[in-house]
Amino acid sequence: MSTPVREAPVRKEPVRAAAALGRAGGLLILAGALVAAMAASLAIGAENIPLGRVVDGLLHPDGSREALIVQDLRVPRTLLGVVVGASLGLAGALMQALTRNPLAEPGLLGVNGGAAFAVVLVIAFLDTRTSLVYVWAAFAGAAGAAVLVYAVGSYGRAGATPGRLVLAGAALNAVFSALTAGVMLLDPRTFDGFRFWQVGSLASRDLEVVAQLGPFMLAGAVLGLLLARPLNALALGEDAGRALGVSPARTRALGALAIVVLCGSATAAAGPIWFLGLAVPFMVRSLVGPDQRWVLPYSLLLAPVLLLAADIAGRVVARPGELETGIVTAFVGAPVFIWMVRRGKAPKQ
């Protein structure tokens, strides 16, 4: 698979400056959209709460029903949506840049498969009800799987080329999902627990989850954003990248680390959320082009907006019940993605 990168046409400086200004403006608009989405996520739900009351409830927690809803349910959920969305968007963009494959998504590094396997083991063999056990098991499973994928993909003299990483990821993912299915089908009780975990959801998680995983996500995000320049250099090819002073092996290792931390903690916090990591960077590239200095921050901001929007939609369409976020993201994201592919904005092979 070749790069989605086109040769940048030589343009005059003022044009480039204007384009940069436009992209920076777009980033601001996205940031505004994120704030709006957060506000909507606090206000809308099984019971709608006017924004004024939301702010009241946050500033002066008076123990009223509405204040409690906002504090105990909506705030954790919204914060979780922001960090999980941002992590998945950035991880997806990094994954596609590293593998130079527009079909690559973070799950291909084995993260989802490993997390799912760890969770099904906990459900089957540990008698626990605390959600934090699931969270840390999922995180450990994701990290372990990714290390394994990286070890297999980088084994030998050929090193960790993108193609080998993707193949190793697909192979180990298959192994893990087979083992997961084997354990899941051992008895109906395990299956019952697992079938609800395997649909990603932002509902009923404590603030504790965000507090414990947040630092990891932050570190992963900083590391990922710092890789924009080396990734740009590598997009020209390994030799050109080396000539520009970038070490391909180091960039890949750091990129993989960032992806694992981001995607592992997102999956640990919310369960597997499909499609966001695949579709968001894809959409972003068709908006701002291949420059990673823009693709990464745009993905970081666009993904949580979409995830919160999906979560809100899931609360509204099935009142008083709700649709899981993971289901909504796929149902809303997929048609948009298909429409963009049809419009031919898809990066060429």
Place this chain on the structure above:
Amino acid sequence: MSRVVRAGALSVRWEPRAAAVGVGLLAVGLAAAVFVVGTGDFPISAPEVVRALVGQGDQATTFIVTELRLPRAAVGLLAGLALGISGAIFQSMSRNPLGSPDLIGFTTGASTGALLQILVFGGGTLAIAAGSVAGAVGTAAAVYALSYRGGGVSGHRLVLIGVGAAAMLEAANSYLITRAELREAYEAAFWLTGSLNNRGWEHAAPLGWALAVLVPLALAYGRRLTMGELGDDAAQALGVPVQRSRAVLVAVGVGLTAVSATAVGPVPFVALVAPQLARRLTRRTGPHLMSAGLMGAALLSVGDLISLKLPVAVPVGVVTGALGGLYLVWLLAATGRKGTT
């Protein structure tokens, strides 16, 4: 490696290595099938199985072999063949090793159709089969129609749109599984993993007939895939009617996916991995449908044998996933040691 054998106006490319690999895979698949037939509450030794198959066994053994256990082995071999060939077709057309029918939604569509029958309409075996065929064909038609633009379909766009459709259908499947009653959902999960339990001639015979039509078609058009991999323009220049070949190959690939999913459920990984493994074994650069198909048959058959010999009862899909994945890991490590990719 290969040379061309000519007889008058006819010529055939003779590739000793590919032929040897094909014969070897066929032998492995058939041997595994014989042992599958021999395994059960009433064990039958391999020579006895062979004797019963050629009509020399005693009456009871012959009945058990031909009526009760042979269908399972036959379904395994045939479905594996179908999966391998369809995987090779889609991977070659998309020029992407990830472009297997599992990934681009056709298998997922088959599952959605079957799940609707199992969980919502409560249909029987035939209804589930019809549902899964309808799901696969419907998904394929939608994906194909959506990727049709400007008088043609590009393989690249087809895969991307298929990935989108797969994500959507996956979500629909999860929705159905989480909303269903536990007992029914549990049953559906077995189907979703891919299982060869309780297969009879009513499963094997239709599968055989479908493959008798689809496999020759696939092989006839398969040669054009090699030229298609050069790019649409180059293939056109070499005299390949690109769009028509692609339409036929998509139809055949979808048909193979649908009939295999109907027979065994969406067995994971065989379609994805069989073409890759076959390609590495034959050391061919281009696609080779027959060796991919035989590899699929051998994988599924051996996988079934292992699932029967395991101390805990697991469906065959668990074994093929683990087995195929581990083998790919081993291959990657082996090629990595030599420094090739």
